[in-house]
Amino acid sequence: MTFNAVGQKIPKKDAPLKVTGQALYIDDLELPGMLYGKILFSKYPHARILNIDTSKAERLPGVKAVVTAKDFPPNFRIGFMKDNPPLKGNKVLSTRDEIAAVCAISPEIAEEACELIDVDYEVLPGVFDPITAMREDAPILHEELGSNVLKLPWKLVCGDVEKGKSESKYIVEDTFTTQWVTHCCMATSGCIAHFDINNNLTLYSNTQIPSLAQNDFLEALNALGLKNRRVRIIQVTIGGAFGSKLDTYPYEYIAILLALKTRKPVKIVFSRDEEFFATSPRQCTITKISQGCTKEGKLTFREVEMILDNGAYTSWGATTPSVMMMPISSLYRVPNVKYEAKCVYTNNTYCQAMRGYGNPQATFAIESSLDHLAEVSGIDPYDLRMINANQPGEITPQGFKITTCGLKECLEEVAKRLNWREKRGKGGGKRGVGMASLIHVGGGARVYKSDGCGTIIKMDDFGKVDVFTGATDIGQGADTVIAQIVAEELGIPVEDVNVIHNDTDVCPWDVGVHASRTTFVAGNSALYAARKIKARLTEIVSKILEIPQEDVEIRNGIAFSKSDPQKSIPVARAIRRAHFTTGGSMLMAEHFYDPNNENLGKDFKGNLSTAYTYGTHGVEVEVDTETGKVKILKYVAAHDIGRAINPLLLEGQIEGGALMGIGFALSERLIYQNGYLKNGNFLDYKILTVRDAVPVETVIIETDEKEGPYGAKGIGEPGLVPSAPAIANAIYDAIGVRIKDLPITPEKILKALKEKAGTGNKA
Amino acid sequence: MKKEIKFHLNGEEVVAEVEPHWTLLYFLRNVMKLKGTKEGCGYGECGACTVVVDKRAVNACLYPILEVDGKKVITIEGLSKPDGQLHFIQKSFIEEGAVQCGFCTPGMIMSAYALYEEKENPDEEDIKEAIEGNLCRCTGYIKIVQAIKSAKRRQQ
Known part of the structure; x- marks a missing residue:
C-alpha cells in the first residue's frame, strides 16, 4: 500500500508558532482586569490547624480576596477517592497542603499577602514511609478511614503459582525499589478562571483531560x-505534561473560588519551587519479585508483591497497579502469575500518573529479575527472552488478546546492533551490554467508562478542512498526526487540514491524552469521520462528472475518474457546486470512535486494549570502577509501533522517552526528609542536559495493526519503560554488581563494588 | 525610584523608565509584553529565558535591567523578518523535528543564534557548549543538536 501523507516526516503543525515565540502558554495569557492568585502552603507535614488569621492580608492594599476552607462547602473533596479538600481547614497531611489563598492586582502583592496570614498549628507526629505507616501504632492520616492502607485491593491471580514453582528448575527472588521522580515540565502548572455574567465558568488550562475536567469543575460549581x-x-x-495533568488539582479549584468571589479573571501559575513541591510525582515502589523457569528456560511463574507510597491524598497514582499488572502478567509468556499491591497513605507528597503509568517501575523489577534468572539457569539473557517472547495471536493470562506483536523482531534487532554475542560477558570488567523489553497498551486503554474520542469535520468552499477533535496536544504532535490521517483519507495536502483541539465549546468528548492512546483512538475517530465526508464528496463528484461513485478518486485536491483520468474537477469547485445551488448542502461529518477493548473485571482480567505495543532497548555501558560513573556508549531502542504515521514525531517520542528513562535510571530522585522536599530545583534535581544526551538509535518495526489507523499503534510512553532495567543489566554485565534501587548513582555502584570485593564473591 | 535607560531592542531604540530591581525578563514580558521569552525557573538554571545581549546569550531572568543601558538586545521576536521570513535556525528547528511542547524552544534558538554570531561553522562540541544551560524535557536533545548542526545548510 502506498501513502501520500501517512509515513511522511512532516514537521509539527504548530512548530512555526513555537519557534517564533508566538505560541501562548498559560503564563503568557493576560485577560482584562485579571488578578493574580497565590496559595499559602502548610509549614508542617502533619498538624492540626488551630487558627487561621487572614485579617492582615485582607487589609493589604491591592488584595481583592482571601479564602480559606470555610469558603468551600464543608464536605467538598476532590480526587479519585474524594479524600482531598482543595483548602484544608482542620488538619494538614503534607507540606504541600493548601491552607489559604489570596488574589491581588499583582503577583508581588499576592505573595506579600500570603506571608501576612498567621496560622496556628498543633504539630502531630508524621509517618514518612509506607512500611512504618502500616504499623499498628502509626499515626492515622485520614482518621475516618481507620487505616493508612487504601481500600484498593489490587490482586491478580492467573493459573497456579505454587504449581509453577514446583515445575521450576530455577527460581530467583529479589526486592527492587524505585524513587520519586517528577515530570519537570518546562512550563509550570497554572490556570486562569473566569466567570461570565451568567455564572458560567471559562477555565484556561493545561489539562490533559478537558472533558473529565469539565465534569469535575461542574461538580465544584454545583457544590458552590x-x-x-x-x-x-x-x-x-x-x-x-507527561501525565502530570491527568487530574484536577486544588490550585484550579482555588482559582475558581477566587474568580467567583471577585468576579474577575484569576490566574494562578506556579513558581518553579512550587512546581517541584506542590505537583504530584511518580509513585515510589518496593517490589518483591520471584520468577522461575524450567531447565530449558521456559518461564513457569511470576509472583510480585508491591508496596506504593501514596502520599497524603489520592490521585491516579494509586491506580497504577492496574497498569503494572500488564507487564507482570503479559511481558513474555508466563503461565502462572500472582500480583498483589498495597497503596499506603503517608505524610509525603501525593503521587500521580507519569509517562508509563507504573509500567517503568514494574518493568524494572521484572527485567532485572529476568537477567538474574538467566544467570542462575545458565541461559544467555537474550536467549531466555527469545524462548519466552510473546507472539501474535496469543491470549495472555490476564486475558489480553495479542494481535500484532513484534517483540521477537525487536529483540533480534537489539542483539544484532549491540553485537550481543561478541560483547556479552566480554567487557573486561568495565564494559557491558544489557537489554530489557516492554509491553504497553497500544490501542487505547479502557480505564474509564468510555475510551472514546469524537471528531467533527467540515470542508469549506475552498476545499480546506477543519477537524475538531477531542484529542489534546501536549507537544507529542496529535495535531499533525490527525491532519496526516485526514489528508490521506481525503486525498488532499496535509497543509489544507486545520486541526482544532483546545476548546470544549467546539471540540467533542475525549477521555484524555493518556495511555499512548491518541494516535490510535483520536486517529481512528478522525479517519472514520473523514471516511464519511469522503463518501459524500465522491457522491457529489460522481454526479458532476457523471461517473460511478466507485470510479471517483481524489488526489492532491483533484477529483477524477479512475478509468478516464481526463474527467476531473478540483475538490473545491465540486464543493461549491454542491453548496451554491437551490437546496444546497455543506460537507460536514462526525464520528465517535470507542475502541472495542474491555474494562478489567473484578478479577482484573480482560482485554484492556485493542492492541498492544512491544519494544526492546539495548545498552552498552562503560563503568568507571574508580568513580562509579556510568557512561552509555550505545543505546538501541527497537519498537513495534504498527505503522509510523510520522517517523519524525515518532523518533521524537522514542528519543525523548529514552532520555527521560535514562534520567530515571541514573540521576533523578526527589529527596524527601520527614515530609520536606530537599532538592526542589534544577541544580539539585538532575534532569539530563545536552551533555548527557545519548545518540539513541531508533529502530521502527512495522507490524501493520489491523485495528489501528493505517496500521498504527501508540508510542507516547513506551520509550522510557525499559530504559532502567536495560541499563542495570548492562552494568551487571560490566562489573558484576546489580543495583536494585533506583537511581543507580556512582555512590551506590562504589558501595556495591566494595561489598563485592569484601565478601570475595564473584557476584 | 525609577531610572531612565536607553537601548536597542530587536533593532529599535527603546527609552524606558525602569525600577532598578527589575530583571530584563520582567521588563520584556511585563512592560514590553514580549511573551516569546519564557520563564522556566527564574533562577538561571533552565535557559528558557535566554536572549542575546551584545551578541552574547544571557539568562534574562538574572540580567538586571539597568545593565542593558546602551546595549543591543535581541529576543526570539527579533529573529524573523517583518515579512514573516524565518531565520535559518528557526527553519531548521521546524524541519528537523526539534520542537515538541516548545517551551524551551525560544531559549534554545537564542543560544544557537548567539553561537552562530560567534562561529560560522560550529561543530558538535560548540553546539553542546552553547546549549548546555538550556533544559528540554521532551526531545532528548538529539533533534535539537541536529537542527543547530544542519541550520547552516539552510542559510545557504
Whole structure:
C-alpha cells in the first residue's frame, strides 16, 4: 500500500508558532482586569490547624480576596477517592497542603499577602514511609478511614503459582525499589478562571483531560451552589505534561473560588519551587519479585508483591497497579502469575500518573529479575527472552488478546546492533551490554467508562478542512498526526487540514491524552469521520462528472475518474457546486470512535486494549570502577509501533522517552526528609542536559495493526519503560554488581563494588 | 525610584523608565509584553529565558535591567523578518523535528543564534557548549543538536 501523507516526516503543525515565540502558554495569557492568585502552603507535614488569621492580608492594599476552607462547602473533596479538600481547614497531611489563598492586582502583592496570614498549628507526629505507616501504632492520616492502607485491593491471580514453582528448575527472588521522580515540565502548572455574567465558568488550562475536567469543575460549581451552569475549558499551548495533568488539582479549584468571589479573571501559575513541591510525582515502589523457569528456560511463574507510597491524598497514582499488572502478567509468556499491591497513605507528597503509568517501575523489577534468572539457569539473557517472547495471536493470562506483536523482531534487532554475542560477558570488567523489553497498551486503554474520542469535520468552499477533535496536544504532535490521517483519507495536502483541539465549546468528548492512546483512538475517530465526508464528496463528484461513485478518486485536491483520468474537477469547485445551488448542502461529518477493548473485571482480567505495543532497548555501558560513573556508549531502542504515521514525531517520542528513562535510571530522585522536599530545583534535581544526551538509535518495526489507523499503534510512553532495567543489566554485565534501587548513582555502584570485593564473591 | 535607560531592542531604540530591581525578563514580558521569552525557573538554571545581549546569550531572568543601558538586545521576536521570513535556525528547528511542547524552544534558538554570531561553522562540541544551560524535557536533545548542526545548510 502506498501513502501520500501517512509515513511522511512532516514537521509539527504548530512548530512555526513555537519557534517564533508566538505560541501562548498559560503564563503568557493576560485577560482584562485579571488578578493574580497565590496559595499559602502548610509549614508542617502533619498538624492540626488551630487558627487561621487572614485579617492582615485582607487589609493589604491591592488584595481583592482571601479564602480559606470555610469558603468551600464543608464536605467538598476532590480526587479519585474524594479524600482531598482543595483548602484544608482542620488538619494538614503534607507540606504541600493548601491552607489559604489570596488574589491581588499583582503577583508581588499576592505573595506579600500570603506571608501576612498567621496560622496556628498543633504539630502531630508524621509517618514518612509506607512500611512504618502500616504499623499498628502509626499515626492515622485520614482518621475516618481507620487505616493508612487504601481500600484498593489490587490482586491478580492467573493459573497456579505454587504449581509453577514446583515445575521450576530455577527460581530467583529479589526486592527492587524505585524513587520519586517528577515530570519537570518546562512550563509550570497554572490556570486562569473566569466567570461570565451568567455564572458560567471559562477555565484556561493545561489539562490533559478537558472533558473529565469539565465534569469535575461542574461538580465544584454545583457544590458552590451554582446549579446547571456551563464550564468551558480552553487549553492553552501546553508546555509539557507527561501525565502530570491527568487530574484536577486544588490550585484550579482555588482559582475558581477566587474568580467567583471577585468576579474577575484569576490566574494562578506556579513558581518553579512550587512546581517541584506542590505537583504530584511518580509513585515510589518496593517490589518483591520471584520468577522461575524450567531447565530449558521456559518461564513457569511470576509472583510480585508491591508496596506504593501514596502520599497524603489520592490521585491516579494509586491506580497504577492496574497498569503494572500488564507487564507482570503479559511481558513474555508466563503461565502462572500472582500480583498483589498495597497503596499506603503517608505524610509525603501525593503521587500521580507519569509517562508509563507504573509500567517503568514494574518493568524494572521484572527485567532485572529476568537477567538474574538467566544467570542462575545458565541461559544467555537474550536467549531466555527469545524462548519466552510473546507472539501474535496469543491470549495472555490476564486475558489480553495479542494481535500484532513484534517483540521477537525487536529483540533480534537489539542483539544484532549491540553485537550481543561478541560483547556479552566480554567487557573486561568495565564494559557491558544489557537489554530489557516492554509491553504497553497500544490501542487505547479502557480505564474509564468510555475510551472514546469524537471528531467533527467540515470542508469549506475552498476545499480546506477543519477537524475538531477531542484529542489534546501536549507537544507529542496529535495535531499533525490527525491532519496526516485526514489528508490521506481525503486525498488532499496535509497543509489544507486545520486541526482544532483546545476548546470544549467546539471540540467533542475525549477521555484524555493518556495511555499512548491518541494516535490510535483520536486517529481512528478522525479517519472514520473523514471516511464519511469522503463518501459524500465522491457522491457529489460522481454526479458532476457523471461517473460511478466507485470510479471517483481524489488526489492532491483533484477529483477524477479512475478509468478516464481526463474527467476531473478540483475538490473545491465540486464543493461549491454542491453548496451554491437551490437546496444546497455543506460537507460536514462526525464520528465517535470507542475502541472495542474491555474494562478489567473484578478479577482484573480482560482485554484492556485493542492492541498492544512491544519494544526492546539495548545498552552498552562503560563503568568507571574508580568513580562509579556510568557512561552509555550505545543505546538501541527497537519498537513495534504498527505503522509510523510520522517517523519524525515518532523518533521524537522514542528519543525523548529514552532520555527521560535514562534520567530515571541514573540521576533523578526527589529527596524527601520527614515530609520536606530537599532538592526542589534544577541544580539539585538532575534532569539530563545536552551533555548527557545519548545518540539513541531508533529502530521502527512495522507490524501493520489491523485495528489501528493505517496500521498504527501508540508510542507516547513506551520509550522510557525499559530504559532502567536495560541499563542495570548492562552494568551487571560490566562489573558484576546489580543495583536494585533506583537511581543507580556512582555512590551506590562504589558501595556495591566494595561489598563485592569484601565478601570475595564473584557476584 | 525609577531610572531612565536607553537601548536597542530587536533593532529599535527603546527609552524606558525602569525600577532598578527589575530583571530584563520582567521588563520584556511585563512592560514590553514580549511573551516569546519564557520563564522556566527564574533562577538561571533552565535557559528558557535566554536572549542575546551584545551578541552574547544571557539568562534574562538574572540580567538586571539597568545593565542593558546602551546595549543591543535581541529576543526570539527579533529573529524573523517583518515579512514573516524565518531565520535559518528557526527553519531548521521546524524541519528537523526539534520542537515538541516548545517551551524551551525560544531559549534554545537564542543560544544557537548567539553561537552562530560567534562561529560560522560550529561543530558538535560548540553546539553542546552553547546549549548546555538550556533544559528540554521532551526531545532528548538529539533533534535539537541536529537542527543547530544542519541550520547552516539552510542559510545557504
